[in-house]
Amino acid sequence: MGFENMFTPEKFEKAWQVFLEEMPFAVWETFYVTILSTFIALLLGLPLGVLLVTGEKNGILPLPKWLLNTINVVINLLRSVPFLILMIMVIPLSRAIVGTSVGTVATIVPLVCAAFPFVARLVESSLREVNPNIIEAAQSMGASPLQIIVKVMIPESVPSLISNTTIAVTTVLGYSAMSGAIGGGGLGQIAINYGYYRYQYPTMVVAVILLIIMVQIFQSVGTHLSVRLDKRLK
């Protein structure tokens, strides 16, 4: 098929029609799936990331070595599976939790499975940035391990946690578009259904542009928050 056939006036017209009729809802679907999945991934990944740092031999709350190793291996395993395959592998899990493996809500399950190990690693790297001398100071004041985590490590790394969460959000947004391939909703589904199955390239381009705009907005908000909340920059 020649280039001129990919972008005919009829196809542009179709794109305009889809943009008006389907895209607003698709943007909303992509938005809430991304935010909700990242949020749940954060709920799982934050404590895991904390354990990865505090559970070390010289950490403030050392874990048995086998347990720490198990956590590390599981995280690495989940992170090594390509998302396209992970989506298929967790279909039984989606059925068990949501009742179906198709649709927007059902894609939250594979998205969380892919994102929480990633978030755990990001949290780990944020917490490692905390000055160990500050942790020592807290210990010298009689802080318990839990108090050090809640009152020192997490608050001190808030700017870094926010910028890393932004990275997670944009990654999940990309994954959520990919989930269109197995029946997830949102902009990804539109891009694949119209662009790939029906050769409606202009529609696909519009969907991709909207995805790009969403990434830009998430990134700008994240960077702004991270900088504004960092009290070291005055």
Added chain:
Amino acid sequence: MIEIKNLYKTFESSEGRVEALKDVSLTIGDGDIYGIIGMSGAGKSTLVRCINMLERPTGGSVLIDGKDMGALPAKQLREERRKITMIFQGFNLLMQRNCMKNICFPMELAGVKSSDAKKRASELLELVGLPDKAKAYPAQLSGGQQQRVAIARALATNPRVLLCDEATSALDPNTTHSVLSLIRDINKKLGITVIVITHQMSVVQEICNRVAILDGGMVVEEGLVGTVFASPASAAAKRLVFPNGADELISNPACERRMRVVFNGARTAGTPLIATMAVKENILANILSAGTRCVDDKVYGSMLLGIPGGEEQFEKAKTYLESVGDVHVEGV
């Protein structure tokens, strides 16, 4: 009273064993400002961390008012640590909290009611001379101001002992002087025992009453500051008292008596002090070593002089030099 008994600390690493402390025994009386001085690597920081068990000694014990710190269970140790607080070379304030909240932090840990904590924090900010910095973040303060906030934070839980780990090493001489004055005031006003870890002689000379010299993980000399510095017996003490290798080689003790002149912010900049002494008092001092710095019109540091002409001349020189404010003179 703090009793350190036969303390050993050995670090095992892949590169081998390091004996950081070897049979250290010290007794620190209530209300003392006790200096622990030594070159870097002498084991000072390890020793101070063993006092509050941030570092577990491999042998020996630390008794604070008769309580064996090493034998306390975790929870009781944490409560005891509120009574033995610490300030650091790098200040170690929480960077995402303002000064008020930094000072409230140890009280928060101890479960003090927030309104009471705030009230106490305001009083402490007043005490350390920063009443207007409650809302400021550490990054907005100078090093000296940050250390004052750290001192306020350390005092929040009404400690009996204040451990200062190279607390002034990152500060310029002028700021060092003012922070040391603050520590001395606190010692006098609140009766808190202070342990000062430092590598700077001037710090010990300025505020300590007793001193222990640590070398290679061992206490090589201990006693009143005046006594130890007047007649250093160990090689390590001599290195500290006669800096830059100034010793018997360049000054014959048979012909002249040596004295150490310490400047703690004396207003002698621009005054040719030693020359004036020669002209006015007719005392011809031999400068054996001098390390002085001038900050804001004030002089810090020390000088080692040889005074020829016997005891009489020595006393005359001492009286003359002491007539200048903020100058300490000691026979060596």
